[in-house]
Amino acid sequence: GAVVSQHPSRVICKSGTSVKIECRSLDFQATTMFWYRQFPKQSLMLMATSNEGSKATYEQGVEKDKFLINHASLTLSTLTVTSAHPEDSSFYICSALGQGRTGELFFGEGSRLTVL
């Protein structure tokens, strides 16, 4: 099956710093990727839809200046948490929509961010 890789899988940073998380589709091209956030023991909350070559579409309540998304190529989307604070600590998961695979999403393994 198709593979989506996220990096880093775990990151710890100090409050006020910025952290970049990468999401790569390894064996297929993904024009659309999604970023989710998951709090402990809770469901996934869609943050934004990332479209290659255009601006991301953010869900209501998600600060676009806080969570910068860049989808510069058909295989890479990045999420940058800017000026991170402890409340940004969470599990961030990306998914990619496979080309030609209607309705089939492939998920990364997730990135756990801890802000001290």
Place this chain on the structure above:
Amino acid sequence: GEDVEQSLFLSVREGDSSVINCTYTDSSSTYLYWYKQEPGAGLQLLTYIFSNMDMKQDQRLTVLLNKKDKHLSLRIADTQTGDSAIYFCAGVGGSGNTGKLIFGQGTTLQVKP
């Protein structure tokens, strides 16, 4: 928008069948999905059902879809301890099959030996 609801917890004994239920609000969802999440890991697609189907079986997994009641269920036959995980149902939010999934809260399945 789409809203997806699940029961939060289910406990079964090894060898029994497990049934995890889900209700959704957006009848335009083309596909409905079941994902499995083990502790600290990402999501694994278990199975999905196309909205014009009533049932789909895949080895130990059976998905039932009642479109009238907007009810989806996942049955796991001969449940094993390795099936212990959180199970999420998801539907497509918004119009069209954009891949924008809306997840339920997740059902924690506990399998006792």
